[in-house]
Amino acid sequence: MATTNIFEALRESHERQRALYRQLVGTSGNTPERQELFEQFKTELTAHELAEERHFYIPLMAHDAGVDLSRHAISEHHQIDELVESLEAADPATPAWLPLAKKLAEKVEHHLTEEEHRFFQMAGKLLTEQQKTALATDYLAVYEETKAATA
DSSP states (O other): OOOOOHHHHHHHHHHHHHHHHHHHTTOOSSOHHHHHHHHHHHHHHHHHHHHHIIIIIHHHTTSHHHHHHHHHHHHHHHHHHHHHHHHHHSOTTSTTHHHHHHHHHHHHHHHHHHIIIIIHHHHHHHSOHHHHHHHHHHHHHHHHHHHHHHO
């Protein structure tokens, strides 16, 4: 089996996030399905953000060229967290819930696309192959640990 690098590890989580938000915005009313998908999505976002900040963005900040991108991405994580909190506070049975879920989905998609098309290219130039593999191992360990703790 080929060794995973940090970009492959992150993309796997990105695809899970996309699948979950697409399913979530397709729900209606205060149903068990909506609740379950929202919980899965929150867990995925939390585990991904924590592991990504520790084992992708923090190491990138060691390089001058990685500081601004990392700060921007971490700021977007904060915005996503605020939207999640707004959704948690909203009543899933009300018509206001779905537009808020769609706003969260759009913000997550913007962030994932930006990472994949801008941040990964920059990081690819800054990190060595050995770092890319080691960061993937560390990222996956924290990701799985966090996911298990929050699920």
